[in-house]
Amino acid sequence: MIEPIVEAHGLELVDAELVRGRGRWELRVTVDTPSGDGQVSIERCADVSREIGTHLDATDAIPVHYRLEVSSPGLDRRLAREKDFEASRGLVVQIETRRPLDGRRRFRGRLVAFDAGIATVAVDGREMSIPFAEIGKANRVYEFTRADFARPRS
Secondary structure, eight states: OOHHHHHHTTOEEEEEEEEOOSSOEEEEEEEEOTTOOOOOOHHHHHHHHHHHHHHHHHHTOSOSOEEEEEEOOOTTOBOOSHHHHHTTTTSEEEEEEEEEETTEEEEEEEEEEEETTEEEEEETTEEEEEEGGGEEEEEEOOOOOHHHHOOOOO
């Protein structure tokens, strides 16, 4: 129901997550440009949000009171699709697997490669191969540099 609306706005659906709470539920929708650059304005997110909300309410798709949040991926963007991993080669990622691999479920390191559905991550001095199907949750980890804190020259 959500993806056609996002695509009609010239964007791609990265992720949609319904979080059921004791009180209000939350629907978190993440959208991006087709190039995957994360350059989605607040205005475009608001337009998509209004249309999704109207459609969900009209069809009574969520039977309880809920909060809708539409946003772009941001600095710590979630890696939900294989193309997100392919675009993140060389960057630091944080991965949580569905079940333990080599006795652990959480991995943080540089994404060395992503080929044939396998993420190769440099973790603790060695390379780990993590099948895409085993990844429960993954994010990029933004590495701050001095340039991020430099004052612009007048």
